[in-house]
Each structure stands twice: as C-alpha cells, then as structure tokens.
Amino acid sequence: MHMIRWGILGAARIAEGELIPAIKQASNAELVAVASRDAAKGQAYAEKNGIGKVYSSYEDLLDSPDIDAVYIPLPNHLHAKWSIEAAKRGKHVLCEKPAALTADETRAMVEAANQHSVLWMEAFMYQFHPQWQRVGEIIDSGEIGDVKLIEAHFSFKLDRPGDIRWDPAKGGGSLYDVGSYAVHVCRALAGDEVPSQIEGAAVFKEDGMVDLTASAVMKFPNGIIAHLDSSFDVAGRQEVELAGSKGSLVISHAFRPDQGDAKLRITTSDGYREESVEQENMYRLQVEHFGNAVEQGLPLRNTPEQSIRNMEIIDAIYAAAGRKE
Missing domain, CATH: 3.40.50.720 (NAD(P)-binding Rossmann-like Domain)
Structure with missing residues (x-):
C-alpha cells in the first residue's frame, strides 16, 4: 500500500x-x-x-x-x-x-x-462516523417512513473575546463555523437536492457582519422542509432530528459524537428505543477515505460540487438575514 x-x-x-x-x-x-x-x-x-x-x-x-x-x-x-x-x-x-x-x-x-x-x-469529518451509516440504514429500511422534516442544531458558547471567529475580515460567524455542518447535513438528508426556497435570519454583532446566532428554513423540491440554527451565544448542542411519515429519529451528538455518545433515539407507533453505535475515530476514517480516493481513484464522499452548493446556501442565508457586505 x-x-x-x-x-x-x-x-x-x-x-x-x-x-x-x-x-x-x-x-x-x-x-x-x-x-x-x-x-x-x-x-x-x-x-x-x-x-x-x-x-x-x-x-x-x-x-x-x-x-x-x-x-x-x-x-x-x-x-x-x-x-x-x-x-x-x-x-x-x-x-x-x-x-x-x-x-x-x-x-x-x-x-x-x-x-x-x-x-x-x-x-x-462527522459524516465518516459509523453512526451516520446506521442513520442511513434506518432511513432506507422505511422504519420512520418518508422523511418530511429535518431539524439541525449546532451551537456552543464562545467566551473568548479575542477569538478569530469574532473577526469579520477572517470569516468569523457562527454560520460559517458550525452552521456549515447543519447546512451540509440537511442537504445530505434531503437527497443532496438544491433548495427551491431559503429563508434566513440572524443576530449580528455591532459590525453587522459576524453573526452570533443564525437560523434558516429550506424547502427542497422533493417536499422536505429543513430548519437549521447555529450560535456562539447559547449552550452547546449538536442535535439532528428527522421526522418521517411513520416515526422520528434523533441523533443526539450529530457532529461531535466523540464529545459525548453516539446514540440514536427512534420513536414509531411500535414504541421508543435507543441504539448506541460503537465509537470510532472519524478523523482517521476521513484521512483514510481521502487517501483511498487519491491512491485508488475511489469517489469522494463529500464532492467539490456539494461544497459549492453548501456555500451557495450559506451565501443565500446571509443575504436573507441582511448581513452587511
């Protein structure tokens, strides 16, 4: 090798x-x-x-x-x-x-x-954690039915005044930093489609450029509606919820399972259950995936085209929220 x-x-x-x-x-x-x-x-x-x-x-x-x-x-x-x-x-x-x-x-x-x-x-990196493979299996099984609604939240309290993430010239803001994960997962769970409608709102610092908190609603052509939010101004959370025609699925530590547990919560007409997914180093899995793509020509899980679409959505959310240019 x-x-x-x-x-x-x-x-x-x-x-x-x-x-x-x-x-x-x-x-x-x-x-x-x-x-x-x-x-x-x-x-x-x-x-x-x-x-x-x-x-x-x-x-x-x-x-x-x-x-x-x-x-x-x-x-x-x-x-x-x-x-x-x-x-x-x-x-x-x-x-x-x-x-x-x-x-x-x-x-x-x-x-x-x-x-x-x-x-x-x-x-x-989060997408390489085994919990997301299990999420895909549950969706594909039809247990929660057709996905209709997606909720994605990623926030933490940023208390360091001199942190680079407060600097507008260097790309500061919660939507860039953690909201980008929420945008990415909503798109992935909605089938990588391009939203047909995007609405956004944000609370900005005095400069009008760095968002403390951002929120968006996206409607996709397949009828799925997704809501996401990000923040530097509330306590830490990183939850994703899927609401389907037959039940719901909650990923409790969606983006940093290494900081908590890889636990899935499923609710259907048959009742409620929890599944724990074995922890693995998602960063290592990401490095190995990228290396295999380089060496063996295997397809990238996160393609450049997906990144372009992600940034188009972030651009649209900031525009809708009235960020100063």
Whole structure:
C-alpha cells in the first residue's frame, strides 16, 4: 500500500488535537511536515507532535516533492488562496470547513483542482462516523417512513473575546463555523437536492457582519422542509432530528459524537428505543477515505460540487438575514 505523504499548512490547534493523531493512526498516511511562518512556533509545534520536517513558508512545503497531500486548517479567509496554490503545485487538498467565504471562491478552488488534476475535499469529518451509516440504514429500511422534516442544531458558547471567529475580515460567524455542518447535513438528508426556497435570519454583532446566532428554513423540491440554527451565544448542542411519515429519529451528538455518545433515539407507533453505535475515530476514517480516493481513484464522499452548493446556501442565508457586505 502506498502511503500518502501529508503536510500541514499552519501550526493550528485543530490540527494538533484532531488531524495529527488521525494521520498518524491512519493505515495509508504518513505525516511528513508542517509549515509555519513563525519559525520558532513551527519548530516547537513539530517537536511536540513528532513531525520530522518544518518549513518556514507555506510555499516551501507546497514545493516539496516529498508531499502528496496537504491539510489546510488556516483561518477561513485563507482557504481559497492556499487551496489554489496547493493545486497549482500538484498537491491534493483536505480543506477545513467552511470551504471558503463565498460560493464564487469555492468554484475557483474547485476549478483549480480540476485544472491541475488533484483532489480537493472539504473536511466534514462527522459524516465518516459509523453512526451516520446506521442513520442511513434506518432511513432506507422505511422504519420512520418518508422523511418530511429535518431539524439541525449546532451551537456552543464562545467566551473568548479575542477569538478569530469574532473577526469579520477572517470569516468569523457562527454560520460559517458550525452552521456549515447543519447546512451540509440537511442537504445530505434531503437527497443532496438544491433548495427551491431559503429563508434566513440572524443576530449580528455591532459590525453587522459576524453573526452570533443564525437560523434558516429550506424547502427542497422533493417536499422536505429543513430548519437549521447555529450560535456562539447559547449552550452547546449538536442535535439532528428527522421526522418521517411513520416515526422520528434523533441523533443526539450529530457532529461531535466523540464529545459525548453516539446514540440514536427512534420513536414509531411500535414504541421508543435507543441504539448506541460503537465509537470510532472519524478523523482517521476521513484521512483514510481521502487517501483511498487519491491512491485508488475511489469517489469522494463529500464532492467539490456539494461544497459549492453548501456555500451557495450559506451565501443565500446571509443575504436573507441582511448581513452587511
């Protein structure tokens, strides 16, 4: 088996806590290098995380012949620039969500990847957790009937005043940060269709650009209606509920089952039951999936086209909510 040689752009906390262990555990991956514009920070980060090579610029890492794929955990406003630069240098890209700040930026990223024959994927890791395979099985079994309504919630209390997610210039806002998950899951559960109607509302900071809380309702051509919300201003929750013609299904820790339990709650005319799904490292499964797509030509679970549609919806929600440009 060929090992995909990974590099990381930026000494980010999310990479340290999630993706670095995942790459090291993956059966088809090797962590080769990290790039940081702060040389001392990069060296300390590499030593702490057992990374053999440190580059003092992103360009140098991308130019290295020893790198096959890069993970981009940079601030949101830098996703497009460095995804495109990576593609130009022949590197496959796993990019943190949200893909970019607009659908137009996302289209440019996808075009660059296609032009240079590399893979690009937005990192919605939750979909690789086994609980979502089980959700699909329950839906396909017909136990809850035809899905009619979808509810998706993702929020947490962001109490750090200097956090980058408050910065409008860097893509701050709850819809970008956690609402993107809710948009993604609603679309996936509605059959990856494009909504025929989108309504949105949000509570913004004084700048009118960074949303503390956002909410949206989407109607899909197949008759499914989805409601989603995201927030930096309420206590943590990450629940998804499907209401069908015969019953309902609730995923209690939909996006971060590693922070709680992978428990499904099913209610039908036959009664109520709970199912627990065995925990697995969804980040590792994501890395292995991406590596298999690179090496074996297997289809991506989250395609670039899906990411474009996701960002089109986020654009539409912000427009409906009256965000300042």
